[in-house]
Amino acid sequence: MGSTRTYIREEDLGAQALLDELSRAYERGWQPADVLHVTARSGDLSDVPLGAAAVLFDAHRSRAEHRAPDGWLRQIRSVADRHPPLAALATRIPPGDRGPLFGAALQHALPEVTRFQVTGLAFTWKYLPRFTVLAPPPSRWPSLRTADDTGGAPDPRILDRIRGLLSKAESTDFPEEAETLSAKAQELVTRYAVSAALLAGGDDASGIRGVRLHLDNPYAREKVLLLTAIGSANRARTVWFAKLGIATVVGGDVELRQIEVLFESLLVQATRAMTAAGTGGRAGGGATAFRRAFLAGYADRIGERLREADARATVDAAADAHMPVTTLAPILARRSEAVDDEFRRLFPATRSTRTRTVDAEGWHAGRGAAENACLTSPSMPGPR
Known part of the structure; x- marks a missing residue:
């Protein structure tokens, strides 16, 4: 049987606000790769692993592996391939957690991250404008993806x-x-x-x-x-x-x-x-x-x-x-x-x-x- 690692909450980094703004950005038409692309362009490259951690944790708690459209899932897997330790961290947090354990885990995985940095990235995501919706956001995903949801991609x-x-x-x-x-x-x-x-x-x-x-x-x-x-x-x-x-x-x-x-x-x-x-x-x-x-x-x-x-x-x-x-x-x-x-x-x-x-x-x-x-x-x- 698998085990879930327990993280002790040390400082409130404001992780819940970061996850909330990510969810809202998704509802406005943004996708995981889009969010991380504009994060990298913002000028502070240290925000990229922080953003990747949020994207991977959100994907884990929303059960994207079983529910997301094929293109969305490819983006998540690409992020996980670029950040293996963060991907492992995300899977060790119970899917039902809404933020506290994620914030504590962040302090172990990215010890240099501060509350100022987390709230700053949340602020950046908060003001991402509406984008053309190209794929259903998480709120519109089925409880379980069917074969029809994978699209007509080539063999x-x-x-x-x-x-x-x-x-x-x-x-x-x-x-x-x-x-x-x-x-x-x-x-x-x-x-x-x-x-x-x-x-x-x-x-x-x-x-x-x-x-x-x-x-x-x-x-x-x-x-x-x-x-x-x-x-x-x-x-x-x-x-x-x-x-x-x-x-x-x-x-x-x-x-x-x-x-x-x-x-x-x-x-x-x-x-x-x-x-x-x-x-x-x-x-x-x-x-x-x-x-x-x-x-x-x-x-x-x-x-x-x-x-x-x-x-x-x-x-x-x-x-x-x-x-x-x-x-x-x-x-x-x-x-x-x-x-x-x-x-x-x-x-x-x-x-x-x-x-x-x-x-x-x-x-x-x-x-x-x-x-x-x-x-x-x-x-x-x-x-x-």
Whole structure:
């Protein structure tokens, strides 16, 4: 039988107020990864483990493991992986505890934490504004999650293979090898997504939702350009909240998971290529302008390559499904329209922005580097 460790309450750190503000933030549309992202951006990195402890304890007391939507649960597990001692601490506190034992346990796990720091973080969370609700908050979770609550995410085995291919692409020193892996990735992503759309049986809005990705400086705006290019090629829409450093991508479940994986890998490849390119002999502000232009050019060319690969794969997917492409195209068009409808519902007041004037040499250097980027998604089988 398991045992529950007893913590003696030494000082009231105000932990209950912190947990209360976290719960209220969730009800206003924030999710665990969002809260910790803005906490890290607040300037005091010592707040991050404190925030993580609160998130993990709250997940334990709300029985998130058995009740939360799949995307929410992935966020909790990611936090636990980054903070193993805090995750262990959370599970040793009885789920029914409303704060006192959590406050005492904090003093053992994070002895430097003060009441001033706890109340300061609670104050920060208190004034988080309303955010678009992308997933049900804990108050709306079922008593027990069912299979239908896990969404239409791709087969984990497929994602594992995608990650394996991308890992090879990120580690190779040979552009030709990355190029060989390259366009096949998006083609295989498209085939898988088309199969999922056909299996939806004409339910064009099936599995369409939004997910948030958190981007940090430097060059956050240019990173969003890359994310937007990847999303657009996969029938998804992207909106950027610059003040928060958060992008929301709206699309189908299958596409969203693969967009995340592709973006993570292509960002690694873009950063490596940018570092290898140097600064074109510039220094100071000129070097910054060159790098921004490099990443913008990289994103532009990646978008072109992904769309080209998607077009080829759509033809192949139609052949696999034994239907003319003229029959498949309207199905995918209706799917895109459903994504647009959901995007407008979630974000009725957005505006488009244009890329600023950029360093021409950096732009073309970035486009050239994108020619050697591997677009392979880590979970798809290789070409036959």
